[in-house]
Amino acid sequence: xxLLQILxxxxxVGTVYGxxxxxxxxVFSVLGVINFAHGAVFTLGAYFTYLxxxxxxxxxxxxxxxxxxxxxxxxxxxxxxxxxxxxVALLVxxxxxxxxxxxxxxxxxxxITSLGAGVILVNLIQLLVGAESYAIPTSVLGGLPAxxxxxxxxxxxVQALLLGIALLLLALLSLWLEGSRNGKGxxxxxxxxxxxxxxxxxxxxxxxxxFGLSGFLAGxxxxxxxxxxxIAGPYFGIGYGLKGLAVLVLGGLGSVPGAVxxxxxxxxxxxxxxxxxxxxxxxxxxxxxxLVLLLRPQGLxxxxxxTKV
Amino acid sequence: MDAALLEQxxxxxxxxxxxxxxxxxxxxxxxxxxxxxxxxxVAALLSTGVAAFAGSGATSPLWALLAEMVLGGxxxxxxxxxxxxxxxxxxxxxxxxxxxxxxxxxxxxxxxxPFTGGAMGIFGIPQPFAHPGGYVLxxxxxxxxxxxxxxxxxxxxxxxxxxxxxxxxxxxASLGIDTPRTKxxxxxxxxxLAGVTGALAAHFLNAWNARVGSFDAxxxxxxxxxxxxxxxxxxxxxxxxxxxxxxxxxxPVGDLxxxxxxxxxxLGPLFFPQGLVTAERLRGLGALLGRGRHRGRQAPQAP
Numbered sequence: 001x002x003l004l005q006i007l008x009x010x011x012x013v014g015t016v017y018g019x020x021x022x023x024x025x026x027v028f029s030v031l032g033v034i035n036f037a038h039g040a041v042f043t044l045g046a047y048f049t050y051l052x053x054x055x056x057x058x059x060x061x062x063x064x065x066x067x068x069x070x071x072x073x074x075x076x077x078x079x080x081x082x083x084x085x086x087x088v089a090l091l092v093x094x095x096x097x098x099x100x101x102x103x104x105x106x107x108x109x110x111x112i113t114s115l116g117a118g119v120i121l122v123n124l125i126q127l128l129v130g131a132e133s134y135a136i137p138t139s140v141l142g143g144l145p146a147x148x149x150x151x152x153x154x155x156x157x158v159q160a161l162l163l164g165i166a167l168l169l170l171a172l173l174s175l176w177l178e179g180s181r182n183g184k185g186x187x188x189x190x191x192x193x194x195x196x197x198x199x200x201x202x203x204x205x206x207x208x209x210x211f212g213l214s215g216f217l218a219g220x221x222x223x224x225x226x227x228x229x230x231i232a233g234p235y236f237g238i239g240y241g242l243k244g245l246a247v248l249v250l251g252g253l254g255s256v257p258g259a260v261x262x263x264x265x266x267x268x269x270x271x272x273x274x275x276x277x278x279x280x281x282x283x284x285x286x287x288x289x290x291l292v293l294l295l296r297p298q299g300l301x302x303x304x305x306x307t308k309v
Numbered sequence: 310m311d312a313a314l315l316e317q318x319x320x321x322x323x324x325x326x327x328x329x330x331x332x333x334x335x336x337x338x339x340x341x342x343x344x345x346x347x348x349x350x351v352a353a354l355l356s357t358g359v360a361a362f363a364g365s366g367a368t369s370p371l372w373a374l375l376a377e378m379v380l381g382g383x384x385x386x387x388x389x390x391x392x393x394x395x396x397x398x399x400x401x402x403x404x405x406x407x408x409x410x411x412x413x414x415x416x417x418x419x420x421x422x423p424f425t426g427g428a429m430g431i432f433g434i435p436q437p438f439a440h441p442g443g444y445v446l447x448x449x450x451x452x453x454x455x456x457x458x459x460x461x462x463x464x465x466x467x468x469x470x471x472x473x474x475x476x477x478x479x480x481x482a483s484l485g486i487d488t489p490r491t492k493x494x495x496x497x498x499x500x501x502l503a504g505v506t507g508a509l510a511a512h513f514l515n516a517w518n519a520r521v522g523s524f525d526a527x528x529x530x531x532x533x534x535x536x537x538x539x540x541x542x543x544x545x546x547x548x549x550x551x552x553x554x555x556x557x558x559x560x561p562v563g564d565l566x567x568x569x570x571x572x573x574x575x576l577g578p579l580f581f582p583q584g585l586v587t588a589e590r591l592r593g594l595g596a597l598l599g600r601g602r603h604r605g606r607q608a609p610q611a612p
Contacts, residue, residue: 034402109582112531112532119567127565280417282413287414290410293406297403
């Protein structure tokens with residue numbers, strides 16, 4: 001395969017990992033815990049996109065044959081699917097995270113409760129639309145060609161789009177975090193929730209904001225991946241969820257640029273795994289994760305870990 | 310209740326103890342299913358590949374099972390020993406993620422190594438017992454031994470050192486406790502127990518593949534401990550027994566089964582943040598049975 005093609009493949013997968021890990025990071029930075037339901041929200045985003053472009057549910061599941069009366073263009077369906085995923089993420093926060101915080105329980109318990117929420121979501125999807133795979137046809141992109149030439153290589157349009165949209169979202173998010181009042185509030189809560197509260201920032205609202213944003217990013221990433229490689233069934237988010245975890249630590253827990261950098265590194269490294277060794281591709285990210293944890297536990301762009309005395 | 314389900318519950322309890330051991334000194338390790346898979350592969354490869362281990366009669370010899378359990382435990386323990394040093398320098402969520410990564414790396418290796426049978430795995434593993442009841446008795450004995458060792462640990466210096474590390478690692482170190490060595494010991498013991506359990510489970514399940522050691526299994530085994538309570542060995546044992554039985558008992562509700570299971574995992578920690586077996590309940594039970602001698606000395610401390 002051509003070097004440029006490998007690069008584009010790696011970058012487009014890498015930005016999706018980045019988007020995914022960013023969702024984890026937003027929640028981690030304000031709560032200090034990992035939301036294991038994130039993969040399920042990502043999966044929902046893909047299914048929402050499929051339904052919104054007018055896709056019909058297959059023969060299995062309670063909703064067999066169901067089809068929305070409207071068929072939106074992909075450009076309209078993707079943000080709406082993101083919003084739907086954001087609402088689900090807010091619901092997850094409400095049932096799996098807030099009760100624990102109110103009781104001041106061990107934050108590690110959120111690993112279990114959020115995973116419970118994820119199990120419920122994934123199995124609800126299976127119950128409603130069945131376990132079969134769904135493909136979002138590339139014809140939803142309108143008149144765009146399936147691939148186009150670039151510097152002597154052929155690049156799939158879907159991958160270029162993936163890369164473009166992901167980069168756009170990452171840029172918007174960075175601008176918003178640095179430039180807006182709410183973005184700064186979020187950073188303040190991430191730094192120190194109690195001081196932020198004293199300064200008049202509603203930390204509960206900020207937690208909700210972090211979950212909503214993280215759900216939106218996951219939903220959009222799900223829709224994009226659904227378009228690029230099809231929806232392989234209700235469980236397809238789990239693999240991404242685990243890799244997102246590796247990306248997250250690689251870049252540094254709680255670091256926004258770190259999540260993006262980590263995603264790109266993992267995506268590129270996977271793309272460069274030779275075809276004969278493709279079975280080992282999934283281990284690349286975890287190998288990196290191990291190395292980083294041993295050499296630089298705070299991650300590539302994270303701050304040094306504080307030691308409690 | 311049929312013997313096969315009972316056997317699965319007992320295996321669940323053993324795995325729960327394997328998660329409990331590192332947690333006993335405050336280390337959240339999710340590596341148990343990885344070591345479980347390794348132990349199972351040792352048993353599967355030996356008993357299907359070496360004629361003496363398969364035996365010539367209707368059932369494979371018991372000594373072969375015991376030898377496989379020992380070897381599976383040793384291999385898992387050696388892996389834990391090799392990676393434990395650097396990995397156990399990590400704390401909290403970092404350690405948890407590193408152990409998830411270990412499980413995934415082992416899973417990918419099990420899926421791709423030339424001798425582990427690929428995605429199909431290894432099947433036709435010979436049976437040392439003619440009836441599931443034999444497995445139940447054997448596993449019950451193993452579980453009793455593991456529980457007895459955990460109970461003994463409470464009275465030993467090592468057990469006290471583990472509890473001290475859990476409560477405050479820096480303070481424990483300042484009292485002269487060799488914290489890295491103690492944590493490594495707990496991690497290796499956890500791996501050995503998981504490896505031994507895997508070797509037994511591979512025979513019971515008759516087939517073994519890479520899916521047994523997955524992220525899902527990591528979380529399920531962690532749920533055993535969170536559910537039962539992580540302060541005393543009885544908690545994980547009860548959690549393992551109950552949560553392994555639950556999906557099977559829910560089978561009549563069909564498609565709703567896993568949704569209900571998810572709801573239990575979601576709601577359990579909200580209502581029982583310390584698990585079912587807590588210090589107070591244990592003391593209450595002790596008083597009820599008129600065994601006051603445990604009070605204040607042996608009962609684990611409330612946080």
